[in-house]
Amino acid sequence: MIPTTMKKCSIPNERSHLLSSPSVNRRQPTRRRRFWRELYSKYIVAFAVATLVVNCEYKTLEQDPLGQRKFFGRRAEQEAFHSFPEDFIWGSGTSSHQIEGAADKRGESIWDVFCLDEKNILDGSSGLIACDHYHTMEQDVKLMMDMGLQAYRFSISWPRMLPKGTMKLINLEGIDFYNRLIDALLDAGIEPYVTLYHWDLPQALQNEYEGWQSRHIIDDFGNYARLCFEHFGDRVKHWITINDSWSVAVAGYNNHVMAPGHWKNPDTETYLVAHHLLLAHANTVHIYRNDFQLKQDGMIGIANNGDYRYPLNEETDTEAAQRAMVFQLGWFADPIWFGDYPKEMKERLGSRLPRFTRRERSLLKGSSDFFGLNHHSSLLASEPVTVPEYKGYWADISVEFSTRDRWRRDAMGWSIVPDGCRELLLWISERYNDPMIVITGNGVASAEIDEETAIDDVSRRLYLKHYLVAIAEAIEIGVNVQGYFVWSLMDSFEWQFGYQRRVGLHYVDFETLERTPKDSALWYRQVIKANGGNIHRYYYATLSQD
Numbered sequence: 001m002i003p004t005t006m007k008k009c010s011i012p013n014e015r016s017h018l019l020s021s022p023s024v025n026r027r028q029p030t031r032r033r034r035f036w037r038e039l040y041s042k043y044i045v046a047f048a049v050a051t052l053v054v055n056c057e058y059k060t061l062e063q064d065p066l067g068q069r070k071f072f073g074r075r076a077e078q079e080a081f082h083s084f085p086e087d088f089i090w091g092s093g094t095s096s097h098q099i100e101g102a103a104d105k106r107g108e109s110i111w112d113v114f115c116l117d118e119k120n121i122l123d124g125s126s127g128l129i130a131c132d133h134y135h136t137m138e139q140d141v142k143l144m145m146d147m148g149l150q151a152y153r154f155s156i157s158w159p160r161m162l163p164k165g166t167m168k169l170i171n172l173e174g175i176d177f178y179n180r181l182i183d184a185l186l187d188a189g190i191e192p193y194v195t196l197y198h199w200d201l202p203q204a205l206q207n208e209y210e211g212w213q214s215r216h217i218i219d220d221f222g223n224y225a226r227l228c229f230e231h232f233g234d235r236v237k238h239w240i241t242i243n244d245s246w247s248v249a250v251a252g253y254n255n256h257v258m259a260p261g262h263w264k265n266p267d268t269e270t271y272l273v274a275h276h277l278l279l280a281h282a283n284t285v286h287i288y289r290n291d292f293q294l295k296q297d298g299m300i301g302i303a304n305n306g307d308y309r310y311p312l313n314e315e316t317d318t319e320a321a322q323r324a325m326v327f328q329l330g331w332f333a334d335p336i337w338f339g340d341y342p343k344e345m346k347e348r349l350g351s352r353l354p355r356f357t358r359r360e361r362s363l364l365k366g367s368s369d370f371f372g373l374n375h376h377s378s379l380l381a382s383e384p385v386t387v388p389e390y391k392g393y394w395a396d397i398s399v400e401f402s403t404r405d406r407w408r409r410d411a412m413g414w415s416i417v418p419d420g421c422r423e424l425l426l427w428i429s430e431r432y433n434d435p436m437i438v439i440t441g442n443g444v445a446s447a448e449i450d451e452e453t454a455i456d457d458v459s460r461r462l463y464l465k466h467y468l469v470a471i472a473e474a475i476e477i478g479v480n481v482q483g484y485f486v487w488s489l490m491d492s493f494e495w496q497f498g499y500q501r502r503v504g505l506h507y508v509d510f511e512t513l514e515r516t517p518k519d520s521a522l523w524y525r526q527v528i529k530a531n532g533g534n535i536h537r538y539y540y541a542t543l544s545q546d
Contacts, residue, residue: 093153107163165202303372378420
């Protein structure tokens with residue numbers, strides 16, 4: 001999951017399958033207008049039928065505990081179902097530090113050190129044992145088989161492969177573990193999607209040259225990646241270089257709420273870290289394409305985090321909403337698709353934003369075979385009333401976020417805005433010329449106070465359903481979405497929140513480490529089996545009432 005601390009206020013938007021939000025009444029592209037026009041026509045038919053058979057009365061809608069709408073009148077259900085491409089990929093994901101445990105069989109990571117200060121973690125815990133996936137891997141693959149997963153996204157632990165971060169010391173036990181995991185997945189008919197870096201930097205490199213603050217890391221990351229390609233690339237056909245660079249840079253070096261928790265010069269170091277993350281990605285892709293891709297016949301890309309930003313006021317805040325998205329997703333996507341940083345960032349940051357050389361721009365541009373997207377929530381954005389007195393990323397972005405109290409949030413405090421997912425997919429498609437999109441992470445933290453509550457996770461099932469409806473709508477408009485990974489396969493060590501937030505499809509008893517499928521896992525199995533064809537479209541007899 002993406003850390004919530006940076007998300008100042010998460011704001012849902014009005015959700016309706018019928019009409020765009022009144023607060024977001026901007027001119028739509030042609031294909032979007034055509035889609036809504038056709039949908040509105042179907043709504044009129046549904047309205048006519050519904051009004052013949054139901055009385056208009058206020059009713060609490062049990063099917064909408066997410067708090068997206070209030071309805072006047074009863075529901076009219078259309079017989080059609082959403083459809084996904086025949087070769088659509090259905091998966092789930094985890095990360096190494098969050099589930100593997102077995103810290104005695106790997107090198108020390110920056111998260112091990114970060115957790116030594118109990119004030120950094122909500123419950124004072126750590127990932128030393130986590131879900132003990134290192135010792136229960138076969139059992140966990142069986143859980144995936146029972147779900148019918150087609151793909152599993154996991155990350156390789158850099159310090160498990162290279163305890164000191166460099167090729168001077170290679171851990172053969174680590175290589176053997178990932179070989180066994182990959183083979184078990186393939187034997188189960190599950191395609192491995194492998195992330196090379198999901199935040200667990202070897203502490204040795206942090207000690208030696210301050211990790212991502214130094215250009216030295218570009219070559220060290222490339223050498224580590226090469227080792228992975230050599231040992232696993234004959235079977236792994238889908239690679240992700242880095243997961244959510246935004247959180248690495250902003251949470252680790254501006255907000256200092258994630259490892260390494262560095263905060264000294266956030267107005268420059270945050271952007272320097274991001275610069276090196278991008279260059280490490282580009283160098284790794286160059287290595288793969290030059291030396292491995294042709295003979296291994298695989299794909300490589302990057303997974304970036306993106307939230308949608310609605311303008312609070314359409315007349316005055318459209319620029320603020322655009323700036324907020326550019327400073328988050330565009331920051332890392334523009335260099336990969338266009339070869340350079342967004343012009344808004346260059347104008348605002350000036351010399352504080354590092355520059356790419358001509359060769360670096362060449363390596364970056366086109367350095368992803370797909371657009372990996374982690375998405376969980378959306379925000380309303382507005383121009384600030386006052387100039388901030390502090391420095392750093394949030395001062396540079398200069399956007400205020402606000403909320404509406406009646407909208408529901410999850411246990412992370414993130415707003416639940418399925419429409420924002422659709423709008424973000426459209427934004428990506430239009431800005432980056434219709435790339436192939438893989439949703440590499442989408443999930444929700446629910447209030448699960450005990451095992452019984454956790455197993456009956458109605459709110460998670462509905463969250464996933466509503467977001468999948470939004471994704472299907474984007475596909476129908478013409479967005480090229482080819483895969484979806486629920487985050488996460490199981491409850492795990494949730495970074496700065498420790499074990500106080502549960503986001504998994506499987507309940508984990510952290511005393512016994514026993515796994516139990518939640519109802520959402522059983523529901524997702526049916527979704528996969530039907531290729532999403534069991535997800536209804538709903539049309540309603542009347543519009544939302546504020």
